[in-house]
Amino acid sequence: MERWFSRITMFWMLFLGEVQSQDWTKCSTGCTCDGNKMSVTCNGLKNVPNDIQKDAKKLNLQYNSLSSLSPTAFHNLNKLTFLSLGTNQLQSLPVGVFDHLVLLDKLVLTSNKLKSLPPRVFDSLTKLTYLSLNDNKLQSLPHGVFDKLTELKELSLQYNQLERLPNGVFDKLTQLGTLYLNDNQLRSVPDKAFDKLSKLQSIILADNDWDCASCDILYLSQWIRENGDIVKDSSGSYTDPDGVTCQGTMESVNKITKENTFQAGCPTTTQQMATSPASTTTTETMTVREKQTKPRMKIFQEELFSKASIFFCQVIFTQHVSLVVIHILAEIPLLHIVCVVRKP
Structure with missing residues (x-):
């Protein structure tokens, strides 16, 4: 009986605790609550309640x-599917701040003062489909910062100060449909930067510092030519591949080619192969093979002649043959070399 009473008491305590956690009549100071939508909106705050x-x-x-x-600001809110921190004064994000938001679908960090992001800051957000980081002061991105966001469908990075992108930064975003990179300070993108984005339907690249005097622009130029139908204008509304222009000019990036712009600046495929380690190895391998395929009879004849010449010279020097004879024999090129070298 006592055991049953203990179990019933524990049940009621858990039940009452659950009811209390779902009491939407009591809302945090400065916030309004909607129990039907299970949403909380706060205004005029300097700290998260x-x-x-x-x-x-x-x-x-x-x-x-x-x-x-x-x-730990959000560690007790593991049911959240939507979180907006837009239009605040955030200058940084603490490590692990989003680690408990495993169900989060949308995260808005628009219009803050973020200058950088901690490594792995989004690693727990594996359900995320929308991430907005636009209108901040980001100058760079950590390597692999988006690697765990494999369900992401829209990524906004426009209106920042990005000067470069890490290699492979978008490689894991295989579900991404929309990417905003406009209004940054990008001069180029890494080779194959967009090759893994098979679901991409819209990309905005305008208003960057695209450096068309550098060989690094060639990947982007070719990629735009091949995917012009998904390159949009700054608003994201209309297709406009020609709107992606070179820094300081109105020339379209997609018209930059190796042939008409870099007459001597960019290596050709042949040059790259000639200087690559693989080509060196291949050349060395071919030389070895050529040596190996030389007719054995010819090798035998050369070795026999060499040994005979050495023996003959030794006889000459042992018997003190006159120099006249040596000079006569020296008319034979190989004997000349062998005898002169071995003369005591």
């Missing part, structure tokens, strides 16, 4: 005065 309903699915912290976040 610590008493937000644990079963909330949507949290809108847009248009506040948040300048920093606690590393």
Whole structure:
């Protein structure tokens, strides 16, 4: 009986705790709650409240005065599917701040002052389909920062200060349909930067510092020519591959080719093969093979003649043959070389 009473008591405690966590009549100071939509919206805050309903699915912290976040700010909100931190004063993100948001579908970080991102900051957001980082001050991205976002469908990086992209930064985003890279300071993109984006339907590349005097632009130029139907204008509304122009000119990046722009600057495929380690190895291998395929009889004749010449010279020097005879024999080229070298 006592055991049953203990179990019943524990059940009621858990039940009451669950009811309390779902009490949407009590909302955090500065916030409004909608129990039907299980959403919380807060305004006028400088810190994230610590008493937000644990079963909330949507949290809108847009248009506040948040300048920093606690590393555990969202650790009790593992039911969230939507989180907006847009239009705040955030200058950085703490390591692990999103680690418990395993169900998050959309994350908005628009219009902050982020200068950098911590490595692996998005690694737990494996369900994420939408990520907005536009209108910040990002100058670079950590290597592999998006590698775990394999369900991502839209990525916004426009209106930042990106000068370069890490190699393979988009390689894992095989479901990505829309990519905004416009209005940055990009001079080129890494080779094969977009090759893994098989689902891409829209990309915005305009208003960057594309350096068309560099060989590094050739990949982007060719890629735009081959995928012009998905290269959009700055608004993302209309197809406009010619709107991606070279820095300081109105010349379209997609018209830059090796033949008409880099007459002596960019290596040709033949030159690259000639200087590559693989080609060197191939050349060495061919030389060895040529030596190996030389007729054995010819090798035998050369070796026999060489040994005979050496023996003959030794006889000459042992018997003190006159120099006149040596000079006569020296008319034979090989004997001349062997005898002169071996003369005591």
